[in-house]
Amino acid sequence: KNQVEQSPQSLIILEGKNCTLQCNYTVSPFSNLRWYKQDTGRGPVSLTIMTFSENTKSNGRYTATLDADTKQSSLHITASQLSDSASYICVVSAGDFGNEKLTFGTGTRLTIIP
Amino acid sequence: NAGVTQTPKFQVLKTGQSMTLQCAQDMNHEYMSWYRQDPGMGLRLIHYSVGAGITDQGEVPNGYNVSRSTTEDFPLRLLSAAPSQTSVYFCASSRTSGGNEQFFGPGTRLTVL
16 A cells, blocks of 8 residues: 655744655655645645656755655755745655556644744 | 636535535646545545546545536535535646646635534
């Protein structure tokens, strides 16, 4: 069964600090891995999408890494801002081309305090 | 370009009532899907559609119906609401099934009493 596990469940950091969120997955066959940001009361918004051959992808202060050998990904947030307070969801796409299915992690709740 | 829109934003139903959650997208995406989000769980796929006239079941389809008469619209119908269907529902669309970026709507918070 395809699974995506995220850690930590929740995290509180001071504004301006960096943080790293983790995602471990067990899916087959792997297609791509996405990180989404979900603000409270809103739908998820895509931050990055990485395929098997991509190790790192950045979107502003967000940098995602992917290690396909160990089936791990991380999302690093640099110089955090209050607006970064949100849930961050790791999603893995698996399956043959055109028939991919998504498996969602339960998310990491990040709170930035001033 | 409105993206993915959903109505209503909030809804309260009594057990046994039926209703339709509306979803529309203006990006000419072929793939549309419905998810529910419950506390402590990842988003779970209810139904999806790979194009107009084609729908299929996801992980948790029981108690829900969908139809896709146009590329733009993908309504979700609750046939006879149950308290277990209390959840937040998200509609999403993408160019194709899983390889492309999915765009999510703002969600509908449904409470069944």
